[in-house]
Amino acid sequence: MVSFKLLSLAMLVAAATTQEVKLRYMPFGDSITEIICWRAQLWEKLQTTEWSTVDFVGSGRNENYCNDNKYDRDNEGHSGFLAIDIANRRQLDGWLQQNPADVITMHLGTNDIVQQNKAVADIIKAFTTLVGTMRTSNPKMKIVVAQIIPMGFGNYNTKIQELNRAIIPWAQGLNSTTSPIWVVDQYTGFSGTSDLRDGVHPNTSGDTKMMNVWYPALVNAFAEAKKDKMAALEARGEVKFVA
Numbered sequence: 709m710v711s712f713k714l715l716s717l718a719m720l721v722a723a724a725t726t727q728e729v730k731l732r733y734m735p736f737g738d739s740i741t742e743i744i745c746w747r748a749q750l751w752e753k754l755q756t757t758e759w760s761t762v763d764f765v766g767s768g769r770n771e772n773y774c775n776d777n778k779y780d781r782d783n784e785g786h787s788g789f790l791a792i793d794i795a796n797r798r799q800l801d802g803w804l805q806q807n808p809a810d811v812i813t814m815h816l817g818t819n820d821i822v823q824q825n826k827a828v829a830d831i832i833k834a835f836t837t838l839v840g841t842m843r844t845s846n847p848k849m850k851i852v853v854a855q856i857i858p859m860g861f862g863n864y865n866t867k868i869q870e871l872n873r874a875i876i877p878w879a880q881g882l883n884s885t886t887s888p889i890w891v892v893d894q895y896t897g898f899s900g901t902s903d904l905r906d907g908v909h910p911n912t913s914g915d916t917k918m919m920n921v922w923y924p925a926l927v928n929a930f931a932e933a934k935k936d937k938m939a940a941l942e943a944r945g946e947v948k949f950v951a
């Protein structure tokens with residue numbers, strides 16, 4: 709009995725020092741999360757790092773013709789969806805029940821503005837509901853929220869910039885150390901002409917720009933999520949850190 713216990717502890721310690729902590733990451737949003745290739749580029753970039761085991765999660769797994777048959781396609785991008793509708797219909801609640809996550813990215817608001825000219829204040833209110841859902845699902849959820857990319861048609865970018873400005877104080881107001889919100893700027897440096905394939909969705913150049921903006925924030929979020937998981941294992945006596 710004793711030796712079995714010692715053995716299993718030793719095995720757990722060994723496991724914990726290698727690829728012990730399996731993290732789950734949900735890419736959440738609309739078509740700019742669903743029918744794009746920044747997820748493929750992101751997954752590829754992570755393969756050369758300690759985060760190669762991060763499991764992308766979500767109910768969607770469409771082929772996006774990214775010339776990549778290896779990447780983890782799972783995502784929660786829903787083409788055409790408004791943040792306001794997702795919040796009002798409580799859809800994220802079910803999506804996270806089906807696929808819990810440690811880390812989530814959110815790029816939303818484009819359809820609210822482009823399809824239905826919703827008020828920025830109402831989009832922000834929906835974001836608050838969505839963050840509430842994330843934290844109900846996982847009180848330690850690490851959240852990365854995008855200031856969204858510009859459009860290449862119409863006169864939407866003034867309002868998009870208005871939303872993007874509102875995201876900063878909103879995120880600061882909801883921030884917490886257990887469930888931090890990091891805001892990343894997907895607008896600045898993104899061209900409404902040469903980074904979009906159809907006026908809305910990134911082409912290869914836009915995908916790379918988006919991936920490069922998500923990447924440092926995500927790696928930081930993974931590190932924070934891993935710390936939580938290691939601390940939880942240690943608290944249960946399953947892992948001992950050897951300095």
Ligand SMILES: *[C@@H]1O[C@H](CO)[C@@H](O)[C@H](O)[C@H]1NC(C)=O
Binds near residue numbers: 880884885890891
């Ligand atoms: C939220 O807090 C974290 C530290 O826990 C910080 O890195 C981040 O910038 C804060 N977010 C905002 C929007 O200020």
Ligand SMILES: *[C@@H]1O[C@H](CO)[C@@H](O)[C@H](O)[C@H]1NC(C)=O
Binds near residue numbers: 905
């Ligand atoms: C992206 O699309 C724009 C037009 O939609 C084009 O001018 C540009 O060359 C494209 N770039 C890449 C890398 O696909």
